[in-house]
Amino acid sequence: MAERAPGFRIHLPEGLSLGGQPVLGPTDLSLEGGRVTALLGPSGSGKSTLLRLAAGLLAVPAGGSVTKLAGRVAYMAQQDLLVPWRDVLGNVTMGAHLRGQAPDLARARALLAEVGLAEADALKSPAQLSGGMRQRVALARTLMEDRPIVLMDEPFSAVDAPTRHRMQSLAARLLARRTVLLVTHDPLEALRLADRILVLGGRPATASEVPVPAGAPPRAAGDPALLAAQAALLERLAEAVS
Amino acid sequence: MPPFLLPSPMRVASALVDRWDIILGHAATTGTEILLGLALGSLLGCLMALTLAAWPAGRRWLLPLLLVSQAVPVFAIAPLLVLWLGYGMASKVAMAVMIIFFPVATAFHDGLRRTEPGLLDLAATMGASRTAVLWRVRVPAALPSLASGLRVAAGVAPIGAVVGEWVGSSAGLGYLMLQANGRSQADVMFAALFVLAVMSLALWFSTDRLLRRAIPWQPDSLLSDQDRKVLP
Numbered sequence: 001m002a003e004r005a006p007g008f009r010i011h012l013p014e015g016l017s018l019g020g021q022p023v024l025g026p027t028d029l030s031l032e033g034g035r036v037t038a039l040l041g042p043s044g045s046g047k048s049t050l051l052r053l054a055a056g057l058l059a060v061p062a063g064g065s066v067t068k069l070a071g072r073v074a075y076m077a078q079q080d081l082l083v084p085w086r087d088v089l090g091n092v093t094m095g096a097h098l099r100g101q102a103p104d105l106a107r108a109r110a111l112l113a114e115v116g117l118a119e120a121d122a123l124k125s126p127a128q129l130s131g132g133m134r135q136r137v138a139l140a141r142t143l144m145e146d147r148p149i150v151l152m153d154e155p156f157s158a159v160d161a162p163t164r165h166r167m168q169s170l171a172a173r174l175l176a177r178r179t180v181l182l183v184t185h186d187p188l189e190a191l192r193l194a195d196r197i198l199v200l201g202g203r204p205a206t207a208s209e210v211p212v213p214a215g216a217p218p219r220a221a222g223d224p225a226l227l228a229a230q231a232a233l234l235e236r237l238a239e240a241v242s
Numbered sequence: 243m244p245p246f247l248l249p250s251p252m253r254v255a256s257a258l259v260d261r262w263d264i265i266l267g268h269a270a271t272t273g274t275e276i277l278l279g280l281a282l283g284s285l286l287g288c289l290m291a292l293t294l295a296a297w298p299a300g301r302r303w304l305l306p307l308l309l310v311s312q313a314v315p316v317f318a319i320a321p322l323l324v325l326w327l328g329y330g331m332a333s334k335v336a337m338a339v340m341i342i343f344f345p346v347a348t349a350f351h352d353g354l355r356r357t358e359p360g361l362l363d364l365a366a367t368m369g370a371s372r373t374a375v376l377w378r379v380r381v382p383a384a385l386p387s388l389a390s391g392l393r394v395a396a397g398v399a400p401i402g403a404v405v406g407e408w409v410g411s412s413a414g415l416g417y418l419m420l421q422a423n424g425r426s427q428a429d430v431m432f433a434a435l436f437v438l439a440v441m442s443l444a445l446w447f448s449t450d451r452l453l454r455r456a457i458p459w460q461p462d463s464l465l466s467d468q469d470r471k472v473l474p
Contacts, residue, residue: 057363075367077360084459085382098370098378127459145368 005148005179007033008067010053015204016046016061022204023049029198029207033148036172036180036217038190039207040233041200042241047183050200051151054181074145078154080138082126088112089122092141111140115170132163139171149179157185165221168192172218187233191226193217197233201240210236249429254436257429264418265430269437271413275331275403276445279338284395286339287346288388294347295354296376312344316405324410334411338402345394353387354380386460389453396449400442 009030016024023046031037039047052058053066055075060066082091093103115136156164172193184190190197198207213225294301316337327333357380365375407416415434422430
């Protein structure tokens with residue numbers, strides 16, 4: 001992906017309610033192209049709702065507008081969502097299979113190698129893989145779509161801490177120059193990967209921006225500035241909950 | 243207990259050996275009815291489940307039809323089916339179809355309804371059409387549920403065929419049992435019953451084996467329990 005990715009905007013002047021319950025307050029969120037924006041906040045604050053709106057998976061409420069992103073979005077969820085009836089290679093090429101296109105197997109194999117899987121893993125079934133390996137396959141499947149905008153909903157929350165750390169570094173490298181909206185519960189993950197951090201808080205929730213440490217992602221986890229920012233962000237999240 | 247009421251196993255074995263050719267002929271008829279009923283009933287059950295999944299507006303009409311197919315006792319409708327379709331194989335196959343249709347349709351439909359929502363979201367962002375989501379996501383995800391329905395179907399398929407033979411037929415194990423009953427040949431009845439039981443077991447286990455091979459990803463926690471320490 002050589003060109004700079006486009007940005008997008010979610011504009012909800014009257015907020016958003018789901019099932020009669022207000023979830024989001026008035027929101028006007030513009031995401032700059034080619035940058036990683038992390039969205040944090042307590043459970044139920046509407047992080048995933050915003051992401052689903054951007055993905056076109058949720059109807060935009062009356063008076064609101066969301067940049068049409070159909071065909072330009074790749075989505076990576078908390079669960080790996082690998083289908084058990086296709087092998088690893090089949091899962092990576094799932095998008096082409098669903099669109100009735102011929103899969104680019106050479107590219108799929110190259111992406112599997114890039115996320116650190118061995119050639120022999122390509123023909124394994126998802127059940128034969130560890131949690132970390134499954135998440136790598138999910139990342140390869142997301143990259144296989146080669147979309148300029150990537151929406152990630154707590155993508156590494158289900159893996160152990162060392163694997164998460166490695167996956168973050170890998171994602172930062174492979175998702176460079178794409179517009180990424182990363183929903184996460186992990187302040188460290190947001191601080192390592194994001195160019196911009198937004199915290200959702202209040203009822204109904206509204207987004208507010210918090211500063212990010214200097215330097216390009218992925219930032220070193222042991223950087224004192226990052227650790228100080230993590231402590232400040234944790235305080236901010238605690239306030240958002242209360 | 244006199245042998246004409248409860249024959250000894252030896253007597254039953256002897257009847258089985260002496261009348262092997264006759265029993266085998268009738269078993270072939272019943273077996274054919276069961277297999278045809280299973281194939282046709284499963285096919286219709288799958289078609290009903292797929293229609294219900296693909297055509298939301300039709301659910302309000304088709305669901306009652308599905309329920310009625312099970313609520314009407316096959317014993318009550320059997321004489322009508324014999325009247326309409328004759329004493330031959332067709333009425334027995336139709337009865338087996340009626341019994342098999344419901345478990346297959348409900349189990350498959352249940353599976354089609356319970357697709358992991360995240361998977362549907364993923365498919366939507368990948369630009370999959372409704373047809374592609376149905377055939378390439380919902381259907382494969384529902385196959386373990388369909389397998390459960392097919393196992394139940396394989397277990398109950400002989401009921402439809404044998405009930406049909408009791409109501410009116412000129413061949414089959416049910417017919418043979420009815421004839422033997424009229425002549426107080428309890429040993430022949432038990433021999434026919436034994437063959438029917440063996441056929442039912444063979445059908446269920448081969449269906450189960452076939453389904454395990456065809457859908458290797460279906461979860462089986464009982465098998466994995468062999469490697470797990472199970473609390474008493």
